[in-house]
Amino acid sequence: MTEVEQKLTAINRDIEQLLQGLGQEGLLDDQFAQLMQLQDDSNPDFVAEVVELYFEDSAGKLEKLDAKLAAPVPDFNEVDQLVHQFKGSSASFGAQGLASLCVQLRDGCMRGDRQGCQQLLQEVKRNFNTLKGRLEIFMQLETQRKLLLVGGQ
Structure with missing residues (x-):
């Protein structure tokens, strides 16, 4: 096995362990694995783009939720x-x-439970x-993997 193949094997193992850990912790499920299967040579950055979009969009929503729940009378x-x-x-x-x-x-919103919603929002964050x-x-591991696949070090 060449040095590049050894590095690729190690990176692939690290990615697999990381994703397994996220699954065991209940942070990710099989839907993410399905997203990864949509990535191919014609769209090699698909997963990276989806991850970035999700985090950008989510950060904005979390900021808005913070502000709305901090209002004197939140609009549930x-x-x-x-x-x-x-x-x-x-x-x-x-x-x-x-x-x-x-x-x-959402259940907290239905009850109009401001304090409960604020506590849950902290857990969400x-x-x-x-x-x-x-x-x-x-x-980072995906970037390293791609560089190795295109012949970089």
Whole structure:
């Protein structure tokens, strides 16, 4: 086995272990694996683009949720709509843990439970930041893998 093949094997193993860990922690599900299968030679950056779009979009929604729940009298219908959008994008992305927390957050909106919603939002943000940090490692490994595949070191 060449040095490049050894490096590729190690990177692929690291990616697999990282994704398995995310699955075991309930941060990602099989939907993310399905997204990865959509990446091919004609669209080699598909997963990276989806990950970046998800995190950009999600960060904006989380900021809006923070602001809406900090209002003197939160509009729980608006909060619920934002949470519903975030739940949908999280489920489509494979972030089932976040989608599940969003269901709980929506329940809090239905009850008009401001404090409960604020606490759940903090949990959502912690979960999101953990997922983001781990997927940033994934993205670095993917970049290394691509460089090796095109003959770089």
